Amino acid sequence: MMKKFNFLRGIARYSSKMTLASQPLVGRIPLSKVPSRGFAEGAAQEDTSVLKGHGKKDIHEIPAWQVEWVTGEILSCWSFEMLANVLEKYMVKEDAMTDQQLNLALDRMARFDMVPDDQFYDRILPIIKEVFALADRQRVSGFTESVNYLAALKVQDAELWDLIEKKLVDERLHRYLDVDQMIDNTIALYVAGRTESPFFEYAEKYMIKHRRWLKREKLSMVSDIYKEIGSGSDLFFQVLENPEKPLDVIDV
Secondary structure (H helix, E strand, O other), X not given: OOOOOOOHHHHHHHOOOOOOOOXXXXXXXXXXXXXXXXXXXXXXXXXXXXXXOOOOOOHHHOOHHHHHHHHHXXXXXXXXXXXXXXHHHXXXXXXXXXXXXXXXXXXXXXXXXXXXXXXXXXXXXHHHHHHHHOOOHHHHHHHHHHHHHHHHOOOOOHHHHHHHHHXXXXXXXXXXXXXXXHHHHHHHHHHOOOOOOOHHHHXXXXXXXXXXXXXXXXXXXXXXXXXXXXXOOHHHHHHHHOOOOOHHHOOO
């Protein structure tokens, strides 16, 4: 069950500085090709991915005019159908989009308070899933930003959130997050109702270890979340109350 957290919208929009052409798209390489059931080993395999083999271009291989053109098209959209058309044209067919432009599209959805409909779930979400499938430590910033937008949009798709958890926990992308990204992913998983995720334990240990980098404006949010889900040690809550207090004088 998705939880309503009004502050997430602001975090999703402004949690990281958007540089539209800073990095190549994460997921334009297709998911692994799996033969249809009953095919003999070595038989022809069908590429069932949405992105059809795209993804080998670096951002520097995309002409500057095309980056600006695609950005302009995204900014002119105000519906899921329009954004789906842009993503399918420039990400699927022409292989000419960056992960930051994908987040710009998600930002448009959040700014217009769009409620995900069939256009989103049938056309846009499959592309996002393939982007996430190849997320790695080089792309944790864009990945975190996307996750926050999806939480703000109240996207309800078990497969999507399973994939996000797999990336953060099983593939251990949590090791490459900074403090702000750790907190943002914590909030997103809470909003998505993933309160049993082992990620919360990793986040707690990380925030205790890197307590001096915690920003006070987010500490009350984190404290409220951990109290609501019944998690967090006494030491953790004392750190959230005063992250500058030395551990050796904190009563455990």
